[in-house]
Each structure stands twice: as C-alpha cells, then as structure tokens.
Amino acid sequence: MSGLLSLRNIGKSFGGLSALSGISFDVQPGEIVGVIGPNGAGKTTLFNVVTAVFPPTAGEVVFDGERISGLPSHTITKRGITRTFQNIRLFSTMTVEENVMVGRHCRTGAGVWRGVLRTRGQRREEQGIRGKTRELLDLVGLSGTDREMAAGSLPYGHQRRLEIARALAAEPRLLLLDEPVAGMNDAETQEVFRLIQRVQSLGVTILLIEHDMSLVMKACDRLVVFNFGRKIAEGTPTEIRDDPQVIEAYLGAAEGDADA
C-alpha cells in the first residue's frame, strides 16, 4: 500500500555533506503530517527535493502512484503539489491580487495571441482567475485588504497567508507548508491553525514543517521526526511526545549533560 506521496529511501548530499539519507515515509490522502526536528535536520531540504528545487542524490519521490523525481518544478506543481517558503517569497512589487493570479498559471492556458487579442475565451478565463482569486483571499482571511496594494507592503502575518493563497490557486492535492507560523503571536497562530483545518476540509493533504509544538500537536494526524538528515521517529503526536529518541534529539541525552 502506498499513499498520496511516497518517499522511498531519499538521500541528498551537497558535495561531501549529507543533508538527507534513507528517508522513507508515506503521506495518506486527507492527512496532515508534521515534519519536525531541530534546525538543520533536513526538513526544508526534503521540501526542496519533493518540489524539484534540486534533485535527490538517491531514492525516488512517488506522487499518486507515479514517480515525480526528475520532473521539473512547474510540472510537479501542475501534478498537484504546491508549497510555501520558510522565508516568505512573494512577488513583492506585484499587487496582492496579482500574486494569487500568478498561482493560477498552470490551471489556465491563454498564450501570447489570446492575451493580446483579448478573445472572448481569454476574457472569460481572466474573469475566472479573478473570481478564484477573490475566493482564495476570502478563504485565507485577506478579503478585507486592498487587493491593489503591493504584496511587499502587507503586514508579515498577512504575507504568510497570501503565500498560502497563492499556493492554493494551483489547486494542489498536496500542500507543503514550511513554518507557516514562524514569528507569529498566539492569536495569529490560532488563525493559521484554523486556516489549515479549513484547507484540509477542502480535501487538500498537508505536509507541515513547524517548530511551534502546540500547533503541531493539535493540527497533525501524524508526525515524522528528523535529526541530522535521518528520520528518527514516526507516529501519532502522543507517541512522538513520549519517544525517548525524540526527547534526546530535542533536549540532549542524560549522560551528555554529565560529560559537558
């Protein structure tokens, strides 16, 4: 049995430095799976491998029964995996609306001539893009903001949510969220938590990197724990909380303290 996303023995090294090795796990449709681990454990590297920012040096990524490692980034987006970035990467001088509209790219098709001649089909498509954009801005709670405002001048928390809206515009089946509540206060974290639940209820499977343990414990169905580029544990939040290896990775081993 394999899930929506299957990672099979993924390895990634940069020169002599091994960032990931022997990573295997499955994500089932409809799940929210959390990826946790100390800084530098290889969590973002995993996202970069899945979305083909760079290819894995070993193993393969299988999505919906088909091997996707080796495909270019935009094709993977079209197959149904989109992501947000740890350090927000919006098109900062484009407007709020345009950012989400760019996200619709792979679900629309008007080329140069249709765009220039403004054919009836092209105008209908643009209307559809704008309609979907409004819908998504409502979903992420940005319906009140000025759509014509430059994305870069939005408050930080809103930028995070706008990035999620852009990722959803491509109608993903799997959404990769890289630290969506980093730098947010409790109230904002709560809002993002509710947003993640709303997105899940739309049938989107979510893989979530997050350091905020309260969010991870509440939101995730299962957790995968990384340390030094290896998977050290996998299970439900409760299992992970009590796992001695995880406690060691986060807090250090008992004898380690004595040695120091």
Added chain:
Amino acid sequence: MEWLNPYHLQVASFVLINAILGVSIYVTLSTGQLSLGNAGFMSIGAYTAALLSTQHQVPIPVGILAGSLLAGGAGILVGIPSLRLSGVYLAIATLGFGEVLRAVLINWESLTGGAVGVAAIPQMGRVILAWARDRGFSPESLGLQGNQFISLTVFLILLLGTILTVAFFLRLSRSRVGRAYAAIRLDESAASAAGIPITYYKVLAFSQGALLSGFAGALFAHSTSFVSPGDFTYHRAVEILVFAVFGGSLHIFGPVFGAAFLTVVPEALRAISDYRYILYGILLVLMMVFRPQGVIDPPLLRRFRRSGKKTPA
C-alpha cells in the same frame, strides 16, 4: 505647409525606430534578462530586408516580415544556450554575439557588400509616392512637396508600427503571459514553484525582443535606404540599453520615453552632439545615484493617472 519640415520628420522617424528598439530591450528585461544583442538582431532584420528588396525584388512588407521573423528565429537559437547565463554574463555573451555578427557582415562580402554596406534600398516613402503618381495622384494636390510627402509617409508608417508594437506589449503585460514574465523577473524559484515554466517564457521573451529588434532594423533599412555594419556597433547596443536605463524598464512607457528624449535632445543641441557619449555616461551615473529605476516607473504613472482623473472634476 512650410512647417512640415523633412528634417523634423526624419528626427521623428528616428524617435519611432528607437522607441521600438527600446521596447525590444524592455521585453527581454521584463523577464529579468539583460540582452545587449539587440543591435545584432537589428542588423539581421535590416540586412534581410535590404538584400531581399535589392537583390530579389521582394515587396517591402514581405521583406520586413521576413527580416523580423529571421531575427526572432535567431533569438531562439541564441536564447536557448544563453539560458544558462544570467545578469552580467548574459549581457557579455549577447554583446559578443552582436560583435561576431558584425564581423560576419563585414567579411561576407559576396552577400553583404562588406564594410561598404547595402545601398539603394527602396525607401518606403519614395516607393509609395511612385505608386501614387502612377495612379494620377500628386502630393501637390495636398499642398505638399514631393520630399515632404515622402518623409511624412515614412513617419506615418513608423508611427503605425510603433503604436501597434506598444499596444501589443502593453496588452501582453496585462495578461497571463505578462504576469508570468513579471513573476520570473521578481523571483525565479517562486515563479517555478507557482507552476510557471521558466525556460519557455525566458526563451519566448528573448526571441520576442530579437524579433522586435529585427523589425526596427528592417524599418530602418527602408527608411534610410542605406545600411552598413557601422550602423550596428557596440555603440548602438549601449544606446538601446541607455533608453531602458534612463527611461525606466519597469513599464513599457519607460524605454519609449527614454528613446524619444535621448533622440530629440542631441538633435536639439546639435553643437554638443559630438559629445553625446560623454553625455550618456554622465546621465547613466546620475541615474544610478538618484533614480536607479529610471525616469518612468509604475508609481509615477499611477500618480499621473490619479491627477488626470482629479483635474476634470
């Protein structure tokens, strides 16, 4: 009709050709690629149109079309390997392409006439006047002298070409493709993650820029009736770049304004036209210091639009 001075019309015609060249570098820049090969692509368009009409008696519009398409095709060929380069390296490679092409034009004498160039290219205005006279029309009936009519015709054809070009790319910039261009310029990996095929759009923008340069070159050949390798040197490449740097490259009106300003001012200040390149240098340094985005940028245009709306109210 004294005011309709062929000299002024010729300056205006150069403004228009330069405006198309300005748009050509803008299109490529709108995906974040700096190409200095546009003088080279211009020479492909100019020589193709010139040789087709002088040696093969091909009608002028067909020659212009062929020149533009050939330049666009060359753009694809140069664009694909150039994709591995970005920033200043792409600029150097494309500049090199332009210089190699110029060396070919000088040395392939049997085809291009070498350093002497191609002369006696049918001039658009003259051809149209001859055609009109055959049908019993005389420009005098409009109160125009022959040379006024010729210059005016060339100007109007170029004006039409420029308006069509600007309208085309203005509309493109507000479409799905235009958004993809802007996304690539602002953040390539985010654009790619958003589902945009980077390679396709970069080559598309590069070849569109090349095609436009070729178009400008072909129009140039049929306006001046003489082309030589000296028209497409390094100076031309830099001049096109300056249109975009001075005018601004974030909106299509930027390089159009830059081309107009930098063509008219040296003509108006004839006395110092020998020092034009010194002026360009000073201008560039000043722009870098005080307004690196160019004279015209989207916020400025928005302010104009808003005050334009306020005034009538």
